[in-house]
Amino acid sequence: MARGKAYVITIFLIAFSSAFYGISYYNASSEKEITLSSNEDLTSASKHKQRVALWKGLEENFKNETKFRRLPDIIGIGVEKCGTGALFHFLRFHPSLRIATKNVEVHYFDTHGYKYSKDEYMRFFPEVEKSAFVAEKSPAYFSFPPHTIPKAIHTTAPKAKLLLILCDPVKRVLSDYVQEQKMYELRHPRSITKYATLEDYLDAYLPLVSGLVGDYNEHKSSQQMRTVLQLHGNLYLSTILTTGFYALHLHRWFEYYNNSNLMVIDGEELINNPGPLMEKVQDYTGLPKLVLKEDLVMSPEKRFYCYKDWQENRLRCLGNGKGRTRNGNMEMLNTTSSKLRDFYRSYNEGLVKMLGRNLSWT
Numbered sequence: 001m002a003r004g005k006a007y008v009i010t011i012f013l014i015a016f017s018s019a020f021y022g023i024s025y026y027n028a029s030s031e032k033e034i035t036l037s038s039n040e041d042l043t044s045a046s047k048h049k050q051r052v053a054l055w056k057g058l059e060e061n062f063k064n065e066t067k068f069r070r071l072p073d074i075i076g077i078g079v080e081k082c083g084t085g086a087l088f089h090f091l092r093f094h095p096s097l098r099i100a101t102k103n104v105e106v107h108y109f110d111t112h113g114y115k116y117s118k119d120e121y122m123r124f125f126p127e128v129e130k131s132a133f134v135a136e137k138s139p140a141y142f143s144f145p146p147h148t149i150p151k152a153i154h155t156t157a158p159k160a161k162l163l164l165i166l167c168d169p170v171k172r173v174l175s176d177y178v179q180e181q182k183m184y185e186l187r188h189p190r191s192i193t194k195y196a197t198l199e200d201y202l203d204a205y206l207p208l209v210s211g212l213v214g215d216y217n218e219h220k221s222s223q224q225m226r227t228v229l230q231l232h233g234n235l236y237l238s239t240i241l242t243t244g245f246y247a248l249h250l251h252r253w254f255e256y257y258n259n260s261n262l263m264v265i266d267g268e269e270l271i272n273n274p275g276p277l278m279e280k281v282q283d284y285t286g287l288p289k290l291v292l293k294e295d296l297v298m299s300p301e302k303r304f305y306c307y308k309d310w311q312e313n314r315l316r317c318l319g320n321g322k323g324r325t326r327n328g329n330m331e332m333l334n335t336t337s338s339k340l341r342d343f344y345r346s347y348n349e350g351l352v353k354m355l356g357r358n359l360s361w362t
């Protein structure tokens with residue numbers, strides 16, 4: 001009896017260490033009566049138990065900590081329509097995370113021109129406990145003017161870790177086009193309504209952007225970036241295409257950031273297998289690993305992953321504004337996607353070179 005109990009405790013500790021600290025272990029004992037499935041159950045049950053204890057412990061500690069206002073520890077910088085909402089939706093359930101007040105999207109650095117200050121930026125965030133993490137995401141930061149946004153963020157919040165999601169730029173075009181249509185239908189019945197289909201839009205804008213910016217050229221990248229940022233002001237709808245020039249935009253970020261403070265996330269991975277990715281994001285940002293891979297489950301209705309709230313035992317999915325085009329209901333014409341693949345080829349090649357690795361769609 002006593003030996004049995006000791007075994008259970010040993011298994012519990014091994015499972016706990018491997019789950020929370022990534023320690024791999026070799027079980028030299030030969031307790032053959034323990035089947036794989038009961039071992040798995042034990043592992044996940046103990047993992048959950050441990051998580052609950054850590055979670056509650058953190059919440060208790062927070063009650064005793066004095067609150068004060070701070071600059072963010074984590075900033076999501078984009079890319080628009082690549083899953084920034086999903087990333088922050090999953091993160092916002094984390095007990096240590098405090099998100100910007102009023103709106104998770106602060107848009108401070110893309111709307112304040114060259115005038116910014118630590119005090120003013122800090123006012124967007126709530127007062128938080130010392131050991132909490134503060135975060136915001138403004139997807140426009142990555143690719144919008146002014147070109148000094150990376151420097152401004154680095155100067156204002158030097159300790160912040162940045163999260164950047166890059167998704168297939170071809171799929172991003174459809175998502176952005178549909179988003180612009182919705183925006184204009186709702187608020188500004190303007191230019192996008194002229195383009196009843198994506199093909200109409202591309203007929204007008206592909207030759208124009210290609211003519212002005214051309215293929216990616218590493219040696220001319222700063223000139224190309226300037227053209228793209230100028231286009232943004234003069235021809236806003238060109239951003240549906242130019243946002244996907246990731247290699248170009250990344251140049252300005254790499255002047256101030258590197259792998260240690262800017263994490264590049266594959267947006268297709270976020271859609272197809274977000275669990276392990278969210279664990280990596282917590283490791284990267286220093287958040288205690290409390291949103292576990294098993295908390296993200298596929299909703300057959302939504303056809304996307306949702307957060308399974310273990311406290312309320314229910315699925316928390318994103319709203320209808322997310323998942324409009326990549327839910328399988330809206331496909332791009334083959335001719336359109338191959339045209340766009342050609343359009344982005346040199347930029348994707350440049351990106352692979354800059355990152356030193358492939359993403360699932362490059």
Ligand SMILES: Nc1ncnc2c1ncn2[C@@H]1O[C@H](COP(=O)(O)OS(=O)(=O)O)[C@@H](OP(=O)(O)O)[C@H]1O
Pocket residue numbers: 079080081082083084085086139174175176179270271304305306318321322323324325326327
């Ligand atoms: N889990 C989950 N649930 C719902 N949607 C998900 C999810 N993961 C990624 N996505 C994809 O996120 C796309 C929207 O990206 P963003 O949130 O960055 O858009 S925005 O820039 O903030 O408007 C959105 O694009 P559309 O499909 O075009 O709506 C989704 O495909």
